[in-house]
Amino acid sequence: MEFVRLLLAFVLPPASVYIQFGISKHFWFNCLLTLLGFVPGVLHAIYVMASRRPGLARLP
Numbered sequence: 689m690e691f692v693r694l695l696l697a698f699v700l701p702p703a704s705v706y707i708q709f710g711i712s713k714h715f716w717f718n719c720l721l722t723l724l725g726f727v728p729g730v731l732h733a734i735y736v737m738a739s740r741r742p743g744l745a746r747l748p
Contacts (some may be wrong), residue, residue: 693737701726701733708736 704739706716714736721737 694734697733697737698730701729704733705736710741 693704693707696707701720701722702719705715708713709715718729718732718736
């Protein structure tokens with residue numbers, strides 16, 4: 689699953705953030721960054737994937 693999320697981070701960054709967090713502030717921020725420029729969206733998606741583990745992503 690990690691490979692799929694990493695691949696999605698390069699192809700469609702908001703999708704990888706959505707898989708990890710659902711519709712949250714991280715998702716909307718990534719959508720905004722992707723609309724402003726594709727590279728910032730990719731970098732944010734990779735940062736989000738590296739900073740939190742998927743199983744604990746939805747815990748407060």
